[in-house]
Amino acid sequence: MATVAGTRGAERSAPSDELVRCADPCRPLLRRRRVTGRCGIPGLGAALCHGPWLAGATALAVTPGALWALALLLERRRPRPKEEFLAITLGDPLLAVAVGLGAGRLHGAPPTGPAAAPYAAVFAAGCLGYGLLQWRAELRSGFFTREQALAPTKIWHQLVVYPALGGWLWTGVLGALTTPARGPADHAVDALMVLCVLSWAASNCYDRRRPKLGHPPYDWRRLRPHRRPWPTASTTLRAYQQQSNGRTAVKVS
Numbered sequence: 295m296a297t298v299a300g301t302r303g304a305e306r307s308a309p310s311d312e313l314v315r316c317a318d319p320c321r322p323l324l325r326r327r328r329v330t331g332r333c334g335i336p337g338l339g340a341a342l343c344h345g346p347w348l349a350g351a352t353a354l355a356v357t358p359g360a361l362w363a364l365a366l367l368l369e370r371r372r373p374r375p376k377e378e379f380l381a382i383t384l385g386d387p388l389l390a391v392a393v394g395l396g397a398g399r400l401h402g403a404p405p406t407g408p409a410a411a412p413y414a415a416v417f418a419a420g421c422l423g424y425g426l427l428q429w430r431a432e433l434r435s436g437f438f439t440r441e442q443a444l445a446p447t448k449i450w451h452q453l454v455v456y457p458a459l460g461g462w463l464w465t466g467v468l469g470a471l472t473t474p475a476r477g478p479a480d481h482a483v484d485a486l487m488v489l490c491v492l493s494w495a496a497s498n499c500y501d502r503r504r505p506k507l508g509h510p511p512y513d514w515r516r517l518r519p520h521r522r523p524w525p526t527a528s529t530t531l532r533a534y535q536q537q538s539n540g541r542t543a544v545k546v547s
Contacts, residue, residue: 333397333404335415338461342397350394353462357386357455361447368446369510370518376537377507385497389459392490396466399483401476405469414464421460425452439528441511441520448509467491507534 333342341352361382362373375383405414429452433443442448467487475481508530510519526532 333400333465335411335418335461335465338418338458339411339414339465341462342393342400342466346394346398349397349462349466350390353390353393353459354387356458357390357451358382361450361455364446364450368517369512371510377534379501379506379508380497381494381501382508385494386455386459388490388493389463392487393459393462393466395483395487395490396463396468396470399470399480399487400466400473403473405465405473407472409465409469409472411465414461417464418457418461422453422457425456428452435529436527437505437529438509439511439531441513442509442528442530444514445509445512445519463491505530505533506537507531 333339342349358373365371365373405411429443429448432438433440438448470487471484475484511524511531512518513520524531524534526535
């Protein structure tokens with residue numbers, strides 16, 4: 295009886311073979327979960343860690359979602375396609391699709407090589423620098439007036455959209471393109487991502503030849519745009535005036 299009781303006590307105190315076997319395989323699984331959290335730039339890359347739908351929706355929320363919210367709340371205007379740049383109304387949503395496709399294409403694996411977090415951070419910083427240089431060049435060339443350049447939507451576009459979207463594109467799209475494809479579906483996703491990025495580039499070229507209002511002259515003291523009629527002191531304001539005159543002529547006729 296003592297031998298049987300001792301045996302039973304040993305069985306209770308010692309871990310079972312099944313638990314011992316389970317311990318080792320569980321550790322690599324936990325490591326994989328921790329690695330998949332590193333989806334690019336710390337903080338910014340978190341949007342790519344939870345699947346393609348959330349990644350694409352986050353990119354859409356930044357642009358054009360937040361841009362249009364600022365236009366409604368601070369600039370007191372309803373965004374209209376005829377007054378907005380094509381790169382905003384069409385190009386940025388296509389980039390959001392590319393970000394979502396890239397997040398899904400990575401299959402939960404962290405981006406490596408040139409798409410890793412340090413390189414993505416450098417590219418995002420470069421996009422911010424480009425946004426600042428473009429801001430200055432557009433002001434000097436008369437593409438926007440100073441009041442337009444300081445509009446809420448313009449500030450958001452240059453200081454937030456460029457680095458955020460740039461970092462996501464570098465991590466998601468480049469990371470996906472540098473990851474070996476698992477089959478025809480991955481090749482199709484790669485082609486669709488490239489098509490989305492090229493379409494965005496084409497929309498930017500279109501906007502430079504056919505400017506729109508984009509951003510109204512803004513008065514920060516009154517927290518609203520300047521009163522109309524706006525002086526035609528910039529390329530975009532002249533384009534807006536011509537479009538307004540065209541609409542008026544159509545209504546009169």
